[in-house]
Amino acid sequence: MFERRELGEAVEAASMVVTMAAAGIPAGEAADHAVSGKSSLVDAWERVRRRLRAELGEDVFSSWFARVELAGIIDGVAYLTVPTRFLKSWLEAHYAERLRVNCIAELPAPNGIMLSVRQVSRDSSQAVVIEPAAFRARPAAAATNAATAQAPSTAGSGAPPCERDLVDACGTVLDRRLNFQNFIVGKSNQLAFAAAERIAAAPAGSTPYNPLYLHAGVGLGKTHLLQAIAQEARRQGKRVAYFTADRFMYGFVAALKSQTALAFKEKLRGIDLLVVDDVQFIQGKSIQQEFGHTINALIDAGKQIVVAGDRLANDLEALDERIRSRLGGGLVVEVGELDEALRAKILGSRLETLHAAHPNFHVNPDVVTYVARVVATNGRDLDGAANRLLAHATLSGQPVTLETAEAAIRDLVRTREPRRVKIEDIQKLVATRYNVSRADILSERRTAAVVKPRQIAMYLSKALTPRSLPEIGRRFGGRDHTTVLHAVRKIEKAITEDRSLHDEVDLLKRMLQE
Numbered sequence: 355m356f357e358r359r360e361l362g363e364a365v366e367a368a369s370m371v372v373t374m375a376a377a378g379i380p381a382g383e384a385a386d387h388a389v390s391g392k393s394s395l396v397d398a399w400e401r402v403r404r405r406l407r408a409e410l411g412e413d414v415f416s417s418w419f420a421r422v423e424l425a426g427i428i429d430g431v432a433y434l435t436v437p438t439r440f441l442k443s444w445l446e447a448h449y450a451e452r453l454r455v456n457c458i459a460e461l462p463a464p465n466g467i468m469l470s471v472r473q474v475s476r477d478s479s480q481a482v483v484i485e486p487a488a489f490r491a492r493p494a495a496a497a498t499n500a501a502t503a504q505a506p507s508t509a510g511s512g513a514p515p516c517e518r519d520l521v522d523a524c525g526t527v528l529d530r531r532l533n534f535q536n537f538i539v540g541k542s543n544q545l546a547f548a549a550a551e552r553i554a555a556a557p558a559g560s561t562p563y564n565p566l567y568l569h570a571g572v573g574l575g576k577t578h579l580l581q582a583i584a585q586e587a588r589r590q591g592k593r594v595a596y597f598t599a600d601r602f603m604y605g606f607v608a609a610l611k612s613q614t615a616l617a618f619k620e621k622l623r624g625i626d627l628l629v630v631d632d633v634q635f636i637q638g639k640s641i642q643q644e645f646g647h648t649i650n651a652l653i654d655a656g657k658q659i660v661v662a663g664d665r666l667a668n669d670l671e672a673l674d675e676r677i678r679s680r681l682g683g684g685l686v687v688e689v690g691e692l693d694e695a696l697r698a699k700i701l702g703s704r705l706e707t708l709h710a711a712h713p714n715f716h717v718n719p720d721v722v723t724y725v726a727r728v729v730a731t732n733g734r735d736l737d738g739a740a741n742r743l744l745a746h747a748t749l750s751g752q753p754v755t756l757e758t759a760e761a762a763i764r765d766l767v768r769t770r771e772p773r774r775v776k777i778e779d780i781q782k783l784v785a786t787r788y789n790v791s792r793a794d795i796l797s798e799r800r801t802a803a804v805v806k807p808r809q810i811a812m813y814l815s816k817a818l819t820p821r822s823l824p825e826i827g828r829r830f831g832g833r834d835h836t837t838v839l840h841a842v843r844k845i846e847k848a849i850t851e852d853r854s855l856h857d858e859v860d861l862l863k864r865m866l867q868e
């Protein structure tokens with residue numbers, strides 16, 4: 355993660371836009387002022403990319419930086435976006451400083467950078483960007499870039515984003531489509547749904563389950579439920595604040611820096627319902643403390659809290675112990691995997707929505723059953739599958755059959771298969787990570803700077819490829835299989851004893867398999 359100081363600087367600037375939005379001045383205007391006269395922003399961003407490419411080499415650049423986009427510059431902070439959380443954490447862990455320095459050198463961004471994950475709407479073929487208010491104010495050129503990068507736009511299904519959005523008490527944009535009516539209930543989510551509905555419907559001041567903590571893996575509907583709660587509660591006249599972890603951090607750091615923390619807290623205390631998504635990303639000791647205080651103060655004041663995370667509260671190792679126990683002390687509900695029947699219903703509902711906007715688009719039940727069977731991952735992939743079927747039908751002008759469906763979603767199914775990892779890729783990635791060359795890893799050198807990455811690379815080769823120990827030894831400069839075995843055992847042991855090494859190796863694994 356970025357240093358808190360940097361985050362603070364960035365947040366301070368971001369929050370000015372938020373404040374303006376709260377005061378009724380559109381964030382867009384604020385940002386337009388901020389970027390006026392910066393028509394060469396695209397060129398400047400291109401220069402940042404050139405610098406990074408020159409400093410890091412083509413391989414590293416294309417692995418990590420090619421998909422970074424400049425969303426805009428607001429009050430001296432460059433807002434950069436990336437398509438996945440994984441890429442965000444990788445860049446933060448390994449290249450934050452380099453990215454910052456180069457951005458500051460070329461862009462009118464003296465206050466640093468802020469990195470966030472681009473969110474596309476559920477209708478990913480239409481690729482509407484649902485962003486926090488501050489991000490909606492992008493300079494035209496950068497906005498055009500982002501749109502071009504994401505918009506095959508064959509499957510538009512409705513109103514433009516501004517008509518679909520609504521905003522909570524703190525300026526966060528909510529997505530109208532993520533409501534209770536569109537949420538399909540099955541075995542794995544019925545308890546979460548029931549608790550969510552109950553909380554949303556409870557009169558202000560009454561707190562049926564406090565706090566409610568929802569946890570689930572990727573794409574299983576946490577955000578959908580949280581947004582639905584926020585919207586329904588808001589519709590009933592309750593004062594709602596909906597935060598993602600990032601937005602919560604912006605808010606607090608900005609308030610602390612500008613010494614308006616009290617006002618910020620007061621504002622939060624004035625609400626009836628606080629909803630916080632992706633709590634696992636709340637970082638930094640003082641922010642966590644503030645988060646803990648806020649939760650405690652709100653609960654004590656009889657306000658409802660709803661929080662979602664990607665694992666059990668107790669397993670949120672980065673979070674302060676007291677927050678974990680407070681979150682774990684209310685109603686804790688897991689949203690489970692989507693079974694095939696539920697997947698079929700979700701897909702059916704998406705297809706109905708698409709059909710309403712595209713009356714010639716029909717998908718027969720056999721195809722729905724087939725797709726629901728093979729796209730076995732999560733709701734996000736089902737959205738993708740529905741959009742691909744529509745795109746296929748629209749482009750070919752043909753009805754969707756089992757055969758065309760199979761072709762349309764093939765890449766989606768394929769991307770879910772584990773990627774075949776090559777020993778050479780492992781060596782290259784590990785070498786880059788530890789600042790040595792691949793030749794060093796293959797060499798006889800026995801300095802600590804080379805031995806550790808070599809052993810990690812051997813361990814990863816054993817863990818991620820079907821190669822035998824002798825074969826791995828041969829690929830590592832003709833070493834004996836006992837050397838490989840020694841390395842594998844050593845790293846296996848080390849990662850059970852050293853948490854940061856464990857996380858590091860885990861990150862490398864995920865990157866190689868992505």
Ligand SMILES: Nc1ncnc2c1ncn2[C@@H]1O[C@H](COP(=O)(O)OP(=O)(O)OP(=O)(O)O)[C@@H](O)[C@H]1O
Binds near residue numbers: 538574579700732
């Ligand atoms: N039960 C459901 N009914 C309808 N849509 C669903 C359901 N579950 C998931 N989805 C859809 O799947 C997509 C992903 O869901 P969502 O964003 O809520 O996942 P998430 O649990 O928050 O995942 P992440 O932690 O990765 O953000 C959304 O478009 C959502 O509407």
